[in-house]
Amino acid sequence: MQKQIAQSKHWLDKVVDGILKWQEKNNIVQLHVDDMKTPSGRVHTGALRGVLLHDLVAQVLRERGVIAESTYVFNDMDPMDGLPSYLEESVFAEHMGKPLYKIPKPDLEKCGIDLSRVSVEELEDLKNAKNFAEIYAFDFIHAFRSLGCSQEIVWSHELYESGKMDELIRLALNSVEPMRKIYQDVAKYQLPENWYPFQVICPVCGKLGTTLVTDWDGKEVTFECQENKVAWAKGCGHKAKISPFGGTGKLLWKVDWPAHWTAMGVNVEGAGKDHSSAGGSRDMANAECEQVFKIPVPFNIPYEWILIRGAKMSSSKGVGTSAREFTKLFPPAVGRFLFASRNYAQVIDFDPATMAIPDLFDEYDQGARIAWGQEEGDERLARAFVLSQVAQAQQVSFLPRFRDVALWMQYPDKDLLEEFAKVKNAPLNELEQALLKERMAYAEIWLENYAPTDYQLRPRAELPEEAKNLSEQQRAFLKELQVLLDEKKDLAPADLQQQIFELSKKSIGPRPAFESIYLLLLGKKAGPRAAWLLQATALELLKSRFEEI
Ligand SMILES: [Zn+2]
Structure with missing residues (x-):
């Protein structure tokens, strides 16, 4: 019963058209879509944009019969270079500068994840996390899996330990001169003498952020763990030679990125606009692909932010700001629809404290009706609806x-x-x-x-501000109403409604009378039928409301 939808109209279909044209031009046999993230703490909603974009692109590629591998890399070898506000400094200060996968995980109760929103299975996962990187990565994986994202997970440290990066590390260390030129030409950055694109995990203190490689003899690198190399971590002063292979250290970020692409065979990877600016890390990585690693530059999709607003969100427990909390705001298909329906080049500005959530449901429903042939309208909405069906439609x-x-x-x-x-x-x-x-x-x-x-429309927990403006007559009516309610406790709601009406006619008239009830309970001048509202309000609350005025 699903209507044939003109595929060329939706932005995702256009992106995939571009990828397929690029694939043909560059003679690429198999497509591999990838995206990555450093799990340095609770992952914010913004990071979902990239995950959803890449998953949707892989989904459309597969729909077209193209075999597309899709991965998500957690850069868990990156050093801890800042402490999230919810973590205890006394516990984590000593770990600053260590690779994230070597840092112990925080206590569940103190890790900053709102456990009230975590399912039993998810909690089990968090309990089983082996290290700092895993606990936050797992939290984020739960969030994006719930939106139907199916990327295969890659842990960067495992890639290094497996030896798959070894030849690329050798190549990078042997290519200091062309790299120097790339830094100069692309980023206008002058590298110091004795620069090498590699950092060692110090065998004495376990830190990576503090080490500096000063030489490379083709077999080993010479390094120092410097006390004051960075402001956020203190090195131990150890100096030595070490083999750079098999996970003893990692390439610097701007070289690490294209080296991952080369090792994994990645050829489609979009980058957020912070990376995609001129002379930024994406430009650097592209130049290294061409000049050092000799692979085709992966297809880029420079995507925009998602902004989450709302005063309520930032003040109360941070609801909606973490990826997990955001995904709890809607059913999975509606959450996925938000990303499928917005062009990647368009900022998503989402404020849950407005009508944004009901509006999103409306758009989703409209997409459904167009897809089901019940209504004419923008077929792109219908396409977004279809792409959002994570379970069976x-x-x-x-x-x-x-x-x-x-x-x-x-x-x-x-x-x-x-x-x-x-x-x-x-x-x-x-x-x-x-x-x-x-x-x-x-x-x-x-x-x-x-x-x-x-x-x-539910009775407020506190006396509404608006109720303070009740007139004397309205207050008098409410006193009479209280007596009536006491006398007629067991009346059916329809009969009670009639009695309130009668009472109002004898005193101040129906309109100001009913208004006073709504002001008292809801802080507004209108509401649901008064008898039902009064009977549904807890007796204690009702009693204290009457006393307060
Ligand atoms: Zn050290």
């Missing part, structure tokens, strides 16, 4: 609108199954009921943490 023909779910579930008198059956004009089938349930769970998160007050 659900066989439903109706999606309950998210903002209605969020609103109606706050009305104590509304039965959502009935309400949506009215909208659909037929009862919801089993899958649609399950989907409604799922949306209710995400609506709960939205209402609890982000929804603008217009959408929050």
Whole structure:
């Protein structure tokens, strides 16, 4: 029943067209898509952009029948060069400068990951993490796996230890002169005398960030572990010669990157715009591919940021700022849709504290209806919808609108199954009921943490500011209402509604009367039907509200 979608229209199809043309021109047999990240702490939402982009590109390549390998490298040999604010300095100060995979993992309770959002299996994984790099990498992997990303994971230190980097290390150490010229020409950077693109893990103190290689004799490098080489770590002063092979150290970042491409056979790797600026690390890496490693420069997709805003997010426990927390805001397919629907060259500016989440659901639903042939519209949305189906596309023909779910579930008198059956004009089938349930769970998160007050119809925990402006007459009415509620505790809501109406007519009139109820409980002038709202409000809360005014 899925409609044929014009593929050339979607940006991902255009990117893949470009890759295939480039593949043909460069005579490349097999495509290998890759992306990488240093796991130096809790991974932020921004890093999801690259992961999703590369996974979607690999997905479309496979759709076209092209065999595409897809990997994600964790640069776990990088040294710890800064301490995340949530980690204890007394514990980690001694590890500054060590490669991340050699640093012990922090205590789970103190690692900065919100464990309340971690499933049982995920928690097991975090418990089993062997080192600092793994615990944060695992946390990030959980986040992107939940959005359907299927990259194979590569640990950089294993690549070094396997010996697969050895010939490239030799080549790099033998190519100091051409490298010097590349640094000068591309980055306008003058390298010091005795420069070598390699750092040793000091065999005495275990640090890598503090070592400087000063010579290379074709078999061993001469190095010093300098006390004051960097501000963030102190070296031990050890000087020695060591073989640079088999994981005793690593290439410097700007050489490490193209060396990974060469060792792994990577030929498609996009870079965030911070790396893609003129004279930046991407330009350097490209020049090294051509002049040192002699491989075709991988196809680049210079992608834009994702910005996450919202005051609520940064102040309260950082909800939404870490990749894991972000992925808990929507069902997997809707989260994936956010990335599939936005062109890589466009900034994603996402503020959960606005209507961004309901708007995203609306776009997703629209994409679904176009894909199902229920509606005419932008076929790119339909294509993004199809690419977002991480599990099998659900066989439903109706999606309950998210903002209605969020609103109606706050009305104590509304039965959502009935309400949506009215909208659909037929009862919801089993899958649609399950989907409604799922949306209710995400609506709960939205209402609890982000929804603008217009959408929050539940009694507030504190006396609303707005209730302080109640008139004398309204206060008097509320006193009468309290008596009525005490007397008519067991009344059915419809009958109670009638009695409140009668009472209001005898005193200040229905409009100011009902307004006073909403101001008292919700801080706004309108709301769900008053009797249902009052009966759904906890007695304790109701009692203290009446006393407060
Ligand atoms: Zn040392």
